Amino acid sequence: MVDGHTGLVDILSEVRAQLWSMRELGLDRLALKVPAPPKQAQHSPFNGPRDRHILAKEELQPIIKPAPRTRPAVAVTQAAGFHLPEVGNASLEDIRQELGDCKRCGLCQERTNIVFGEGHDRARLVFVGEWPGQDEDMSGRPLAGTTPGSAGEMFTNILKAINISRQEVYLTSVVKCRPLANQRPDKEEIVTCRPFLEKQLAVIKPQIVCALGQLAAQVLLNSSGRLTQLRSKFYQVGPFQVLPTYHPAYLLTNPKLKRPVWEDVQLLVRVYDSKS
Ligand code: SF4
Incomplete structure (x- = not known):
């Protein structure tokens, strides 16, 4: 009720x-359908012009009664997914120190900064991107770009629209260094960096992980599926639920995908709020 x-x-x-x-x-305007004015009543001694300030009782009743609002439970699909390692009492800072000035894979050669991640160390919601973009590589911060038309700005706008602050979530990515020419990392690079993402998630213990982009979805769900098939559904992966959607950077070149992303984040908010 x-x-x-x-x-x-x-x-x-x-x-x-x-x-x-x-x-x-x-879309910057709404097309409103204005109802036609009622026909003028015939003037007669028994049916004179109505005083427009006096409304009949029935006119004061709501014309449209709101439908009862029921929110169906969100279906959750089981996924083989992700292995969370034992981290004991380790903190995110401990994991960052273990990563150090990492040269474990070839992606170290082109990076400016390692983009480890930032946000709440006990966030209920974690966003996992694919790899750092140019702004992230320069700043060392995930999705923090404020340049108009940047992925960071797009992501910030999405968070604002759903009333979630950056401080209450955690942001990171599958690999922590920007690949040459922004190319998808190869399998070896992903496998080499992945343990640090696993440790981050094991420390944070989120309830929900939003996978931004196909690579993030594939890694978190241990799947080779395409994002178009994987997105818009929740998957139970060990102790948390994963929702895949498009990466904000992808929306910059494919604006038509804003609507499906918006539908996904509505789903995300529904489950996020239900777990608070
Ligand atoms: S991508 Fe990950 S494993 Fe590779 S160098 Fe960067 S931090 Fe190290």
């Missing part, structure tokens, strides 16, 4: 979300 106030807050929240989504999609 949803009380009136909660129902109204939900409706306003969804309207706001929908407007944000439309604006992101480049």
Whole structure:
């Protein structure tokens, strides 16, 4: 049973979300269908012109009664997924120190900075990207770019729209160094860096992991599937649930994907809120 106030807050929240989504999609106006004015009543001694300020009782009743708001449970698919190592009392700082000035794979050669990750060390929600982009490589921070039209700005806008702050989540990526020419890392590079992601997740113990991009989804779900098939569903992977969606950088060149991403983040918020 949803009380009136909660129902109204939900409706306003969804309207706001929908407007944000439309604006992101480049829609800057709404087409409203204006109902035709009622026909003028015949003037007669028994049916004179109505005082427009006096409304009949039935006109004061809501025309559309809100439908009862039921929220079906989100289905969760089991996935073989991910191995979380035993980390004891290790902290994220311990894992960062273990990584050091890493030269374990060839990606060390082109990087400017290692992009280890940042955010809340006990975040309930972790975002895992694929590999650092140019802004991240320069700053050493994941998805922190503020340049208009950057993946960082896009990601920040998504978080703002769903009222989640960067401080309450954790951001990292599958590999921590930017590949030459932004190419997808090869299998050996992924396998070499992956244990550090596993340790980060083992320390943080999130409830939800949002995989940003195909590589992140494949690594977290231990799958070779394409993102188009994997996305928009929750998968139980050991102690946490994984939701794959497109990486914000991908939206910059494929704006049509903003709507599916928006649908995914709505799903994400629903489950995130239900676990709070
Ligand atoms: S990608 Fe990972 S394993 Fe490779 S050099 Fe960078 S930190 Fe080390």
